[in-house]
Amino acid sequence: MTTTKFSRQRESIKDYLSTTKDHPTADMVYDHIKKIYPNISLGTVYRNLNFLVEQGSIIKVSYGNGSDHFDGNVLPHYHFICRNCSAIEDISMPKEAVEQFLHSADENFAGTIEASSTYFYGLCKKCSENKH
Amino acid sequence: MTTTKFSRQRESIKDYLSTTKDHPTADMVYDHIKKIYPNISLGTVYRNLNFLVEQGSIIKVSYGNGSDHFDGNVLPHYHFICRNCSAIEDISMPKEAVEQFLHSADENFAGTIEASSTYFYGLCKKCSENKH
């Protein structure tokens, strides 16, 4: 079997994602980690992001338009994407609402539902205030 | 203003998507339409798929892994992606369940929620039966 070795670059990426509330893309992570390890390469960032997603330490947020984003918050929560400024924000929902929704899906489907991901779209607070 | 002219290629793409229950990618649409218009180009397929999405005649299904898929069913419904065979299937949910879920999201968010998209993951009927 193949063992996982420690890597300061990977650790740094994980740390960054666990402390920021942004939902950076691979490129944004790259820009940030470069300040600490100036000769890290973008490929290493991608490799480690995929590794960490695989491992369950971070979450990949992909909502269709352009690049994937990454999130260090692995607790169950939902994402909102602003159609004006493209910012991604978290939405936490009461457990009951989520359970009911999943239950309803399960009732209407023949196979086995194991997980789900929901993206909400609209205008964030700032943008909806500035729109008039 | 710019008027929209008829195009047999576009019509053919729309027809195909409205009659299939698959959720083909641009490439799969291309392969199908080529049987009817052998010298259609992939660019034309992309161009028309985007046009039809814009127009609201079809829906784009993008759940992160690889290519976008397209769906001729524009009635409100949800999508399930099998983690084993990658098939995409439809799930329709009772209106109340959806409304309650959206309402709950709205209550927990400061901005304005206008739309949402949910993907369910797991094993489809066939795969969950074959797994043991």
Place this chain on the structure above:
DNA sequence: CCAATAACAATAATTATTATCAATATTACC
């Protein structure tokens, strides 16, 4: 400390999609 090898940096390759442009098809008008 050192050999084995996981992880690295640099970069090439791939995949999915969009843009460009001359040729063709569709439509409005006579």
Place this chain on the structure above:
DNA sequence: GGTAATATTGATAATAATTATTGTTATTGG
């Protein structure tokens, strides 16, 4: 119906995002 105007096409080049390759470096078990 014929023709001018132009939307759409097919072919292909370009771009964006991500993954694979390769020789070098860092980590770790013995």
